Amino acid sequence: MARSRQLLGSFTIKGPDGVIRPGDSVLLKAPDSSKPPYVARVEEIEAAGPRGTNVKFRVRWYYRPEESIGGRRAFHGSKELFLSDHYDTQSPDTIEGKCYVHTFEEYTELRSVNAEDYFSRFEYKSATGTFTPDHIAVFCKCEMPYNPDDLMIQCEGCSDW
Numbered sequence: 001m002a003r004s005r006q007l008l009g010s011f012t013i014k015g016p017d018g019v020i021r022p023g024d025s026v027l028l029k030a031p032d033s034s035k036p037p038y039v040a041r042v043e044e045i046e047a048a049g050p051r052g053t054n055v056k057f058r059v060r061w062y063y064r065p066e067e068s069i070g071g072r073r074a075f076h077g078s079k080e081l082f083l084s085d086h087y088d089t090q091s092p093d094t095i096e097g098k099c100y101v102h103t104f105e106e107y108t109e110l111r112s113v114n115a116e117d118y119f120s121r122f123e124y125k126s127a128t129g130t131f132t133p134d135h136i137a138v139f140c141k142c143e144m145p146y147n148p149d150d151l152m153i154q155c156e157g158c159s160d161w
Contacts, residue, residue, distance in 0.1 A: 008045040011055060017098040020045070026059070027096040027116070037096050038062075039081055039118060040088075061086040062101065062120065069129030079107070079117060082124035082131070 010021045020026060022044055027037040040059035048054045062081035065072040081101060099116040107119035123132045 004048060006047045008047055008055070011045050011057075011092060013092060013095055013097070015097055020057075020095065020098065025062070025099050025101045025118075026057075027099050028059075028090060028094045029096055036064075039099060039101065040090070041083070041101070043087065055092050057090045057092065057095070059088055059090055060084065061088060062118070063124055063126070068124055068126075077107075077119065079113065079119055081118050081120045082122045083120050084124045084126050086126045 010019045012019050020042060022042050024042050026040055026042060028040055030037055039062040041062070042057055043060050044058040046056050046058065048056070061084045063084050063086075065076040065080060065082070068082060083101075097116070099118060101118045101120050102110070104119050104121035107113070107117070110117060125131075
């Protein structure tokens with residue numbers, strides 16, 4: 001007998017976040033409650049089984065800098081994530097709620113950063129530990145990429161940041 005499988009355009013979760021759609025970013029429960037929740041982007045929502053009662057989310061994981069080869073560096077912001085090439089399937093029960101993963105440019109223009117706001121400026125290949133892009137603009141005498149957690153001021157002499 002063929003297994004019935006249906007892709008859903010949305011799924012309603014409990015709580016104030018309501019509807020989750022493909023393309024949304026979500027917080028997922030970490031097995032250790034002392035750790036921060038995991039972050040993933042929903043790629044597909046699938047319903048299977050009798051009357052579509054078995055719902056699964058196909059997600060693409062975001063990694064935190066400390067979870068990557070090379071670890072956290074001085075220029076990584078506290079809310080920085082890397083979109084990885086790591087996919088997985090998760091139950092709706094693991095979803096804590098929605099979050100928002102902005103581009104770096106969008107993030108630096110936010111008037112206020114809320115608990116559910118993150119940013120991503122790199123894609124990360126988990127098997128090789130490589131990043132795309134493999135380099136970004138550097139600033140200042142320290143020649144480090146911009147960390148949005150640190151205040152930068154413009155030099156009046158050379159107009160560099």
